[in-house]
Amino acid sequence: MTARKRQLALGVFLTRHGHHPGAWRQPGSAESGRPDFRYWAGLAKTAERGKFDTAFFADFVGIAGDSTKGIERRHAFLDFEPLTLTAALAAVTSRIGLVATVNTNFDHPYALARRFAAIDHISGGRVGWNIVSSLADGAAQSFGVEQPLSHAERYERASEFVDVARALWDSWEDDAFDHADRDSGLYLDPNDVHPVRHQGRYFQLSTVLDAARPIQGHPVFAQAGNSEVGREFAAKYAEMIYAAAQFIEEAQRFYADVKGRMARHGRDPDTLKVMPGLSFAIGSSRQEAQDKFAALEAAVDFSGELNLMGQDVSGYPLDGPLPDLPEPENGKGRWRQLTELARRENLTIRQLFLRFNAVRGHRVVIGTPADIADQIQDWFERGAADGFNLIPPLLPSSLDEFVDLVVPELQRRGLFRTEYEGTTLREHLNLPRPRIASAAPSEAPAPPALAAVS
Numbered sequence: 001m002t003a004r005k006r007q008l009a010l011g012v013f014l015t016r017h018g019h020h021p022g023a024w025r026q027p028g029s030a031e032s033g034r035p036d037f038r039y040w041a042g043l044a045k046t047a048e049r050g051k052f053d054t055a056f057f058a059d060f061v062g063i064a065g066d067s068t069k070g071i072e073r074r075h076a077f078l079d080f081e082p083l084t085l086t087a088a089l090a091a092v093t094s095r096i097g098l099v100a101t102v103n104t105n106f107d108h109p110y111a112l113a114r115r116f117a118a119i120d121h122i123s124g125g126r127v128g129w130n131i132v133s134s135l136a137d138g139a140a141q142s143f144g145v146e147q148p149l150s151h152a153e154r155y156e157r158a159s160e161f162v163d164v165a166r167a168l169w170d171s172w173e174d175d176a177f178d179h180a181d182r183d184s185g186l187y188l189d190p191n192d193v194h195p196v197r198h199q200g201r202y203f204q205l206s207t208v209l210d211a212a213r214p215i216q217g218h219p220v221f222a223q224a225g226n227s228e229v230g231r232e233f234a235a236k237y238a239e240m241i242y243a244a245a246q247f248i249e250e251a252q253r254f255y256a257d258v259k260g261r262m263a264r265h266g267r268d269p270d271t272l273k274v275m276p277g278l279s280f281a282i283g284s285s286r287q288e289a290q291d292k293f294a295a296l297e298a299a300v301d302f303s304g305e306l307n308l309m310g311q312d313v314s315g316y317p318l319d320g321p322l323p324d325l326p327e328p329e330n331g332k333g334r335w336r337q338l339t340e341l342a343r344r345e346n347l348t349i350r351q352l353f354l355r356f357n358a359v360r361g362h363r364v365v366i367g368t369p370a371d372i373a374d375q376i377q378d379w380f381e382r383g384a385a386d387g388f389n390l391i392p393p394l395l396p397s398s399l400d401e402f403v404d405l406v407v408p409e410l411q412r413r414g415l416f417r418t419e420y421e422g423t424t425l426r427e428h429l430n431l432p433r434p435r436i437a438s439a440a441p442s443e444a445p446a447p448p449a450l451a452a453v454s
């Protein structure tokens with residue numbers, strides 16, 4: 001991490017047609033849901049043309065289970081499993097960071113650590129991991145999970161997962177494979193390998209990772225939980241947070257809260273970039289921008305299943321108030337935001353859907369490029385954000401507009417880079433490169449084969 005002027009970070013959350021539920025019916029969005037790698041490559045290159053820090057790929061693995069209710073009216077979200085997509089995009093881009101979501105409930109630290117290590121090398125140090133631990137009923141059914149872990153246990157498992165993965169990435173010194181000596185026959189120095197022995201509640205392993213240490217040391221860790229335990233997890237591990245806030249006061253509270261928790265974990269608050277989501281509609285005049293967004297809202301279909309942040313509300317009157325519903329096990333923080341907005345502004349289910357659900361609780365700014373830059377600057381300068389995770393309503397058109405119209409405005413104001421300075425995602429975000437921990441977790445006696453090389 002080097003001392004430099006604080007710089008805005010920009011990322012974009014990429015999906016198939018854009019984020020608005022009305023998107024796929026608009027001319028500015030992808031025409032079909034057929035998997036198409038060239039389309040994704042085009043999006044990533046546009047974001048790279050805009051000098052963005054990251055392109056981000058979510059993953060809601062198995063979330064719907066076997067339910068096909070309302071499926072005929074929902075557009076495709078992603079075409080490809082995110083890590084696979086990230087690996088392919090690494091080959092057709094050269095600078096932008098690529099953040100893939102992987103859920104810790106359905107993977108193993110060893111299997112995941114080697115995949116991330118591979119992609120970090122393939123990309124030249126540009127990969128990030130959005131660590132999620134959500135466990136929707138459908139996902140549990142998809143993987144045959146009979147006794148789902150509680151919310152707290154899932155975060156506990158995620159912590160152990162990340163600790164073990166970090167130790168695995170530290171299996172080898174950074175330059176372990178740089179000293180092969182053909183004359184002496186020594187391929188490497190046995191002092192450069194650090195076996196991992198771990199006996200925990202969720203994982204037990206004694207091993208050495210079969211992959212060189214990632215270029216970045218570890219992938220950049222992103223996280224998006226909003227609950228108490230989610231925030232604590234973020235304060236301990238996250239280097240980027242994908243947040244969601246409607247109002248600056250709420251964003252400032254969140255920002256101060258998570259950064260305030262970091263000292264307890266021995267961390268400098270600058271090593272965490274808080275990135276609220278930002279949705280937008282851009283016009284050459286405010287009226288044009290409003291008309292654009294209104295066209296999107298008009299394309300929303302209310303005739304199928306109506307799901308508000310994971311809860312089916314189709315049985316209630318669309319133009320009536322939100323009934324009292326039990327808090328869901330997944331997404332507690334977002335559900336509280338939604339119910340607070342509903343009560344505060346007395347919104348009907350339809351209004352709530354359009355205001356909150358359609359953009360999943362993210363702030364929407366509708367206006368000219370200067371209006372949008374003003375909002376970004378305001379939140380950035382008033383302790384609400386270190387950067388933004390853009391939530392383009394339509395893809396590809398909204399991203400093109402942002403890159404062509406808003407990025408130059410941010411650059412003119414000296415808020416955003418005009419050229420990449422470094423090559424890795426850590427360098428873009430000015431994050432420290434993790435050093436190898438002096439002692440890897442080691443609670444079990446070493447098995448003889450590994451003890452021989454330790």
Ligand SMILES: Cc1cc2nc3c(=O)[nH]c(=O)nc-3n(C[C@H](O)[C@H](O)[C@H](O)COP(=O)(O)O)c2cc1C
Nearest residue numbers: 058059101132134224225226227230242331332333
């Ligand atoms: C911008 C953003 C992106 C997210 N992406 C994912 C995702 O890809 N997969 C997932 O399971 N959850 C995703 N989430 C949800 C969070 O990771 C988290 O599971 C959820 O907020 C529940 O955590 P909590 O109970 O701590 O609030 C995302 C949330 C936000 C705000």
